[in-house]
Amino acid sequence: MELYDQVTINAPKEHVYAALNDPEILRQCIPGCEELIKKSDAELEARVLLKIGPVKARFSGTVELDTSGAPDAFSLTGQGNGGAAGHARGGADVTLVESDGKTVLTYQAKAEIGGKLAQLGSRLIQGTAKKLAASFFQKLAEVVDSVDA
Amino acid sequence: MNDMTPEREERVAGLKGLGCSRKRVEDARFTQGKGNYVDDLKLPGMLHGDFVRSPYAHARVKSINTEAAMALDGVVAVLTAADLAPLGLHWMPTLAGDKQMVLADGKVLFQGQEVAYVIARDRYVAADAVELVEVEYEELPVLTDPFEALKSDVVLREDLDPAAPGAHGPRKHHNHIFTWEAGDKTATEQVFAEADVVAEEMIYYHRTHPCPLETCGCVASMDKVNGKLTLWGTFQAPHAIRTVVSLISGIEEHNIRVISPDIGGGFGNKVGAYAGYVCSVVASIVTGQPVKWVEDRMENLMTTAFARDYWMQGKIAATKEGKITGLWCHTTADHGGFDACADPTKFPAGFMNICTGSYDIPTAYLAVDGVYTNKAPGGVAYRCSFRVTEAAYFIERMIEVLAIELKMDAAELRRINFIRKDQFPYQSALGWEYDSGDYHTAWDKALTAVGYDALRKEQAERVEAFKRGETRKLLGIGLTHFTEIVGAGPVKNCDILGLGMFDSCEIRIHPTGSAIARLGTISQGQGHATTFAQILASEIGIPADSITIEEGDTDTAPYGLGTYGSRSTPVAGAASAMAGRKIRAKAQMIAAYLLEVHDDDVEFDVDRFVVKGAPERFKTMKEIAFAAYNQAIPGIEPGLEAVSYYDPPNMTYPFGAYICVMEIDVDTGEHQIRQFYALDDCGTRINPMIIEGQVHGGLTEALAIAMGQEIAYDDMGNCKTGTLMDFFLPTAWETPHYTTDHTVTPSPHHPIGAKGVGESPNVGGVPAFSNAVHDAFRAFGLRQSHMPHDHWRIWKIADDLGLHG
Numbered sequence: 001m002e003l004y005d006q007v008t009i010n011a012p013k014e015h016v017y018a019a020l021n022d023p024e025i026l027r028q029c030i031p032g033c034e035e036l037i038k039k040s041d042a043e044l045e046a047r048v049l050l051k052i053g054p055v056k057a058r059f060s061g062t063v064e065l066d067t068s069g070a071p072d073a074f075s076l077t078g079q080g081n082g083g084a085a086g087h088a089r090g091g092a093d094v095t096l097v098e099s100d101g102k103t104v105l106t107y108q109a110k111a112e113i114g115g116k117l118a119q120l121g122s123r124l125i126q127g128t129a130k131k132l133a134a135s136f137f138q139k140l141a142e143v144v145d146s147v148d149a
Numbered sequence: 150m151n152d153m154t155p156e157r158e159e160r161v162a163g164l165k166g167l168g169c170s171r172k173r174v175e176d177a178r179f180t181q182g183k184g185n186y187v188d189d190l191k192l193p194g195m196l197h198g199d200f201v202r203s204p205y206a207h208a209r210v211k212s213i214n215t216e217a218a219m220a221l222d223g224v225v226a227v228l229t230a231a232d233l234a235p236l237g238l239h240w241m242p243t244l245a246g247d248k249q250m251v252l253a254d255g256k257v258l259f260q261g262q263e264v265a266y267v268i269a270r271d272r273y274v275a276a277d278a279v280e281l282v283e284v285e286y287e288e289l290p291v292l293t294d295p296f297e298a299l300k301s302d303v304v305l306r307e308d309l310d311p312a313a314p315g316a317h318g319p320r321k322h323h324n325h326i327f328t329w330e331a332g333d334k335t336a337t338e339q340v341f342a343e344a345d346v347v348a349e350e351m352i353y354y355h356r357t358h359p360c361p362l363e364t365c366g367c368v369a370s371m372d373k374v375n376g377k378l379t380l381w382g383t384f385q386a387p388h389a390i391r392t393v394v395s396l397i398s399g400i401e402e403h404n405i406r407v408i409s410p411d412i413g414g415g416f417g418n419k420v421g422a423y424a425g426y427v428c429s430v431v432a433s434i435v436t437g438q439p440v441k442w443v444e445d446r447m448e449n450l451m452t453t454a455f456a457r458d459y460w461m462q463g464k465i466a467a468t469k470e471g472k473i474t475g476l477w478c479h480t481t482a483d484h485g486g487f488d489a490c491a492d493p494t495k496f497p498a499g500f501m502n503i504c505t506g507s508y509d510i511p512t513a514y515l516a517v518d519g520v521y522t523n524k525a526p527g528g529v530a531y532r533c534s535f536r537v538t539e540a541a542y543f544i545e546r547m548i549e550v551l552a553i554e555l556k557m558d559a560a561e562l563r564r565i566n567f568i569r570k571d572q573f574p575y576q577s578a579l580g581w582e583y584d585s586g587d588y589h590t591a592w593d594k595a596l597t598a599v600g601y602d603a604l605r606k607e608q609a610e611r612v613e614a615f616k617r618g619e620t621r622k623l624l625g626i627g628l629t630h631f632t633e634i635v636g637a638g639p640v641k642n643c644d645i646l647g648l649g650m651f652d653s654c655e656i657r658i659h660p661t662g663s664a665i666a667r668l669g670t671i672s673q674g675q676g677h678a679t680t681f682a683q684i685l686a687s688e689i690g691i692p693a694d695s696i697t698i699e700e701g702d703t704d705t706a707p708y709g710l711g712t713y714g715s716r717s718t719p720v721a722g723a724a725s726a727m728a729g730r731k732i733r734a735k736a737q738m739i740a741a742y743l744l745e746v747h748d749d750d751v752e753f754d755v756d757r758f759v760v761k762g763a764p765e766r767f768k769t770m771k772e773i774a775f776a777a778y779n780q781a782i783p784g785i786e787p788g789l790e791a792v793s794y795y796d797p798p799n800m801t802y803p804f805g806a807y808i809c810v811m812e813i814d815v816d817t818g819e820h821q822i823r824q825f826y827a828l829d830d831c832g833t834r835i836n837p838m839i840i841e842g843q844v845h846g847g848l849t850e851a852l853a854i855a856m857g858q859e860i861a862y863d864d865m866g867n868c869k870t871g872t873l874m875d876f877f878l879p880t881a882w883e884t885p886h887y888t889t890d891h892t893v894t895p896s897p898h899h900p901i902g903a904k905g906v907g908e909s910p911n912v913g914g915v916p917a918f919s920n921a922v923h924d925a926f927r928a929f930g931l932r933q934s935h936m937p938h939d940h941w942r943i944w945k946i947a948d949d950l951g952l953h954g
Contacts, residue, residue, distance in 0.1 A: 084280045086204050115204025115260070118867035119447065123875070 001126055003109040007137040011144045013098040016105060017071040019144045020094070029139040031132050034058075042067070048080065050132075053124040055117055057085030072096055086115025105137065160755045165694060166687030167901065170838035173679045175672070184411040187366045187383055188443050195368070196225055198429055198442040199275035201265040201282045202452070203257035206293070206523040206866020207305070208286040210253045213265055218281040223274035225436060227282060228266040228428060230254040241397055241427055244420070244645055245497060246316025247326070247488035248308075249526060251424045256289070258305055258486030259525045260866050261451035266428040268440060291866040295460065295483040295520035298324040305486065305521045316488075317497040317519075326488050326519035331502040331579045337514035340475035344466035348554040352546045353935040354539045356458035356483065356524070356860040358450055359531040360878060361673070363413025365453050366443030367426050369433040377404050378433070382426060384409045384701075385419040386711025388669055389648055391703045393422055398430060409701035415673035416850070417529035420491045420713050421454050447871045454491065454527030455860050458483040459501075459539045465547045471555050473566045476505055476513040476578075478543060482528070484519050490528030491713070492535050493643040493650060499535030500634045500800075502579035506544035507588050507632040507804060508566040513578040523866045532850055532911040534635040534714035541631040545916035549628075549923060550932055558605070559628050559924075560596060564589065567630070574897075581634060583802045584904075587830070587894045592630055595806035595828045598890060601626075604810060612928045621816050627809035627921025631913035635905040636719025636801040645710065651796040652720035653707035654728040656685065658789035660778040662771030663695035666728070669709010670721040671701040675843070675907060677717060680835045681725050684901060688729025689736070690756035690770040707792060715803075715905035718835065719896075724795035726900035731791035735777075739789075740768045742782050801896045801904035805829040807913045811921035815952050818944030820856065820922070822885035827913070832895045832904035844889050844910045851914025853879045855922075857939040877939070926950060 009016050019025045023044065027036040035047040044063040050056070061080030069075070072095060079089035090111030097104045113125055153161075165171045178184050203210075215227040230252040233239035240248045253264040265282050269275035292298040292305065304311070304323045314320060317327035341347055367382035378400055384390045387407040395402040412419065425442040432440040444453065459480050466475040482498060484490055492499045498517035505513050530536070548566075552559040567588040568575050575583040608624045615623060640649030653669040666685055670677060678698040686693040700706055709721060733753060740758035741748040744766055751758040759767040768776075776782070777789040810824040827844055834840055857877035861869045870876040895902025915936075922938045923931055929950045934942065947953060 083283070084201070084204070112865060114865050114867055116447075118863065118865070119451070119869065119871040 001111050001113065001129060003129055003133055004107070005133065005137070006104060006106045007141055009103045009105055009141040009144050011103060012101055013071050013096045013103045015144055016096055016103045017074065019140060020074060021065070021067070025140070025143050028143055029136050031135050050082070052117060052128045053120055055085050055120050057082035059088070082115070082117065084116065086113065086117035088113045088117070107133070107137070109133065157755060164686040164690065164692050164756060166683050167833065167835055169683060169836065171679055171683060171693060171836055173676045173839065174682070175676060175678050186363055186411050186413055187368060187381055190368050190381055190410070190441070192368065192370060192439040195439040195441055196268050196270060196432065196436060197272040197275045198425070198432055198440050199267050199272070199279050200263045200425070200448070201267065201279050201284065202448070203253065203260060203262045203264050203286070205257060205286050205288055206260045206291045207258060207289040209256045209289060210264065211285040211287055214283040215265065217283065218267060218278040221274065221278050221281060223270040224278045225268045225270065226432065227278070228252065228268070228431065233431065236431065238397065238427055238431060241422060243487055243489040243526070244422070245488040245490040245492065246494065249487035249489055251427045256307070259523055260868055261448065261525060262486070263424040266432065268432045268436065291523045291864065292324070293522055293524060293862045293864065293866050295481050295522055298520050298522050305523065324521045326484055326521060327497050329498045329517045330515065332514040333512060333578070334514045336512050337475050337477050340512045341464060341466050341477060344474055345469045346467045346554055347464055348547065348551045349464045350547065350550045350933045352461040352463055352543050352933065354457045354459045354461065354542050355936055356455050357531065357854050357858050358455050358860050358876065359416035359418035359529065360450060360876065361414030361416055361418050364444040364446060364449040365419055365423060365425065366441070367429050368439055368441045369429040370439035371430070371433040371437065373437050377406065378430065379406045379408065380426070380430065381408045381410060383412050383415070383419045384711070385412070385415045385671060385673060385713050387671055387701050388703050388708045389645060389710060390422065392648065393646065394430065397427070407703045409671045412671065412673040415713065416532045417456060417491070417713055418449070418454050419673070420529055420711070421489055421527065423453055446873060450860065450876055451868045451871045452525050454489065454529040455485070455525055456527070456529055456531030457539060458528070459536070461539065461543045463543060463547045465551050467551055467555065471557050471562050471565055473508055473510050473551070474512065476510050476544070476547070478504055478515045480515070480517040482517055482519045483522050483524065484528050485522055485524040485526040487526040488519060489526035491530065493637055493645060494647070495642055496535060499530065499537070501536040501540050503537055503581060503632065503634045504540035504543050505577050505579055506541060507563070507568060507630045508544070509568045509572065510578055515579055524862060525868070530714050532847055533908045534633065534637065534716070537633055537908070538912045538915060541912045542916045542919070545629050545631065545920060546933065549920055553927060553932055560601060563628065563630050564592060567592065582799060583632065584799055584896050584898060585894050586632065586802060586804055587892065588630060588804060591804065591806045591828055591830055591892050594890065594892065595808055595826060599808045599810065599824060599826050621814060623813045623815060623925040625811040625813060625921035625923070625925030627811060627917045627919065627924055629807045629913050629917040629920060631805055631807070631909070631916070633715070633803045633909050633912050634800045635715035635803060635908065636797055637714050637716050638800055639798060640796045648710060649796065650710045650716070650720070651794050652709040652716070652724050653792065653794045654721060654724040655707045655792040656728045656732060656790065658691070658732060658774045658777070660775050662691060662774040664691055665697045665699060666725065667699045667706040668721045668725065669707050670712040670717045673712060675712065675717065676836070676839045680718070680839055681722065683835055684722055684725045685729050688726050689732050690753065707794070715907045718903050718905045719801045719899060720795060720797055722835070722903055723797060723900050724793045727795055728791045728793035731793060732789060735785070735789060735791070736770060736773045738785055739773045739776050739782060742785070743768050743773070743776055798898045801832065801899060803829065803831040803904040803906060803909050805909050805913045807917040809917040809921040811925060813922065813925045813943060815947040818940035818942070818947070820938070820943065824888070825885055825917070826888045826890065827910060828890040828892065829906060829909050830892045830894050831906035831909065832893065832899065833902035834891065834893065835903060840906050841889050843907050845887055847908065847910025848887050848914045849879050849884050851911045852884065852918055853877055855915045855918035855936055855938060857937045859937050
């Protein structure tokens with residue numbers, strides 16, 4: 001499954017980049033995120049409550065960040081396990097381009113889903129994932145906007 | 150005296166015997182919700198089991214933590230392989246000579262595999278506890294393609310010595326299970342080297358699932374006081390299950406009682422032994438309480454026995470005139486993680502060697518390679534007698550491909566190659582002796598009934614109209630003439646786990662002239678209580694309405710191998726007739742005594758014995774039954790009972806001619822079945838109404854399989870069709886009208902000439918639907934497109950042929 005989209009955020013690139021690395025902001029933006037702990041600069045641990053179609057489950061997982069392209073690019077890989085509900089792994093490449101004090105964020109994500117999620121939710125997953133990603137970046141835009149305002 | 154006088158006709162009608170469309174005696178309870186299924190059973194103190202299943206298709210199990218689950222109120226125990234290992238029950242034997250993990254022993258080989266078994270006070274607590282069991286997995290590379298599996302370095306079955314032979318001979322690779330061959334390879338190669346015309350094609354019969362409305366389940370109850378285990382379950386073969394349970398548990402067979410209550414459809418899915426049965430028995434032994442386990446729909450579709458999944462590489466050779474000279478087939482059979490295929494021991498690819506079909510093919514060769522993959526195990530006959538559907542689909546597609554190659558009409562090609570009536574009993578090149586048949590008569594009747602020539606004309610006109618842009622719909626005419634092989638089977642070559650595939654009937658006539666008959670089979674909707682009583686009614690002259698049929702309780706029924714593969718009528722039906730004849734023989738002696746004549750001077754007449762030449766002197770069966778219990782007859786024991794264990798001398802070979810006329814919308818891929826004509830010849834017809842019902846049901850399953858039903862996996866081994874949202878089960882909406890017809894060619898070796906019919910519509914229906922799809926696109930160059938022909942795939946055919954402009 002692949003996802004691709006663009007969002008414009010009303011803030012300079014550095015702010016957006018910093019927000020993407022701020023566990024507290026991330027926690028607010030990730031839909032259903034109950035806990036996000038920064039283990040190191042490159043590693044986060046998360047617990048997320050997700051509902052996809054008929055499957056509702058608490059996923060716990062790790063996220064690894066690659067910040068070597070800062071502040072223009074940023075990538076992450078992660079995996080999560082929802083026990084009986086299934087599991088997922090994937091990654092995303094994010095690029096940030098600034099113009100007129102605004103930042104255009106582009107993301108390209110890939111994910112592989114397994115277990116009950118893949119069986120029950122197969123026809124719902126693409127749509128749900130798109131919705132979740134959109135909701136994340138929209139929330140991010142809001143949070144960053146409000147911090148900047 | 151055997152003339153059909155009105156009086157005699159009335160007596161025959163009163164019996165409701167052979168040939169009568171007697172209403173199903175089972176239906177009164179089924180239609181009123183009074184059936185009694187496994188899940189209806191509620192015993193005092195009954196516990197409930199549920200499985201923790203693997204979300205991965207291939208993974209190592211690093212650890213299982215049951216602490217949180219055990220802490221949940223209401224949880225009694227959580228079993229893992231480590232708990233079963235000391236009992237030697239963490240693995241179990243399969244019906245195919247392989248072994249299968251009961252609970253994951255170090256690794257999992259398919260998604261949904263049983264990892265741990267939770268036992269709780271109620272079903273909901275069990276399900277909650279399943280979610281609390283923490284299992285740590287390490288993912289392993291997944292193999293879902295059998296061709297890849299045979300090349301891969303990844304070893305699926307680490308428990309097997311790659312160098313040691315399997316249950317069916319040498320293994321060529323660590324993921325290879327067996328090679329099975331039939332026919333003459335050298336002679337077949339020679340025929341192909343010299344042939345005028347050779348058509349070659351890969352025919353894939355996709356993986357699907359029987360999907361009975363009632364899923365699999367059981368209730369195990371160990372009585373620790375008297376040492377008796379009672380096991381209720383959805384078993385298609387209760388006696389065999391008792392033997393298997395005894396062999397693997399060590400409990401003596403007389404201390405095990407297996408009961409199959411009402412069963413809500415089986416279609417092969419309920420033949421095998423599943424982990425749920427073993428775990429429930431163990432749980433009941435450990436807890437001393439009854440334990441119930443019933444699958445949910447996803448578990449049924451994902452883990453219990455699937456059907457088909459055969460890749461059949463075929464070649465067919467013929468003369469320029471279309472006379473077939475040879476057939477060659479190499480099949481790659483995907484058996485999943487364990488070889489749990491349900492076939493007679495000597496036939497690891499079932500009766501796939503019936504793949505010469507209805508045709509007189511002098512030379513043929515078949516090889517089948519079984520392969521392990523990361524998919525669910527199984528490989529059962531889904532309303533088909535051991536891979537006969539695969540064989541029928543293969544030959545009926547190859548005939549169509551040959552017709553294209555020869556630029557011939559496919560109906561005519563079939564006609565010139567049919568085995569002729571005078572060739573029966575016919576010895577096939579792949580080893581079977583066909584008992585009887587009259588294919589030309591059936592074929593001509595079918596073609597006439599549908600107006601075949603006019604249909605072809607209409608089709609040609611449609612193609613022209615399409616090319617002119619006047620229509621976007623094409624017309625397909627799907628032809629099939631199938632030959633089935635059912636009634637497994639002769640003990641000399643058919644056994645399952647060493648148990649000969651005979652069957653049995655025990656009959657007891659009561660003093661007042663009614664009777665009870667018990668059989669080794671078990672109805673799952675076939676209507677045995679109706680039809681077996683009809684066979685007996687005609688044999689012993691007691692009305693079918695006065696005969697109770699009982700099956701499924703191993704404490705009372707005689708031993709038999711159960712119901713699958715259309716074997717009940719050919720085998721247990723024959724046993725009924727033979728037991729009935731034993732009753733009649735004794736009744737004849739009693740009648741002679743009562744009439745004060747010699748045994749040879751009385752003869753059977755519908756419902757009585759009459760003195761030859763003096764029909765006014767007779768004793769009815771009712772009178773004879775009473776005499777058996779109240780008279781001291783010299784030289785004859787009191788009572789009127791008989792038992793027969795019937796070992797059939799041969800299989801039976803039902804056949805049929807099916808024609809499907811289908812409209813296909815090129816732009817949407819939708820299809821509409823305009824006409825479906827099904828002619829079945831199942832020998833003597835016991836109950837025409839039940840035959841028609843069987844044909845309707847089987848055709849609807851065939852429609853499902855051909856047009857959409859499949860068990861599909863993604864590259865990670867996720868089962869993508871685990872619910873009825875994704876797994877196609879036709880409703881009244883999708884089901885077309887069927888026209889049924891028949892010819893009658895009795896089996897010469899069956900006591901009443903019956904052949905069995907349950908599977909025929911599935912065996913013949915699938916190629917008829919599929920051939921219709923192919924035929925619609927023949928004019929545009931389509932040779933082969935794999936099933937299922939769902940809307941998207943049909944659209945894709947049209948797109949690939951450039952029909953979308």
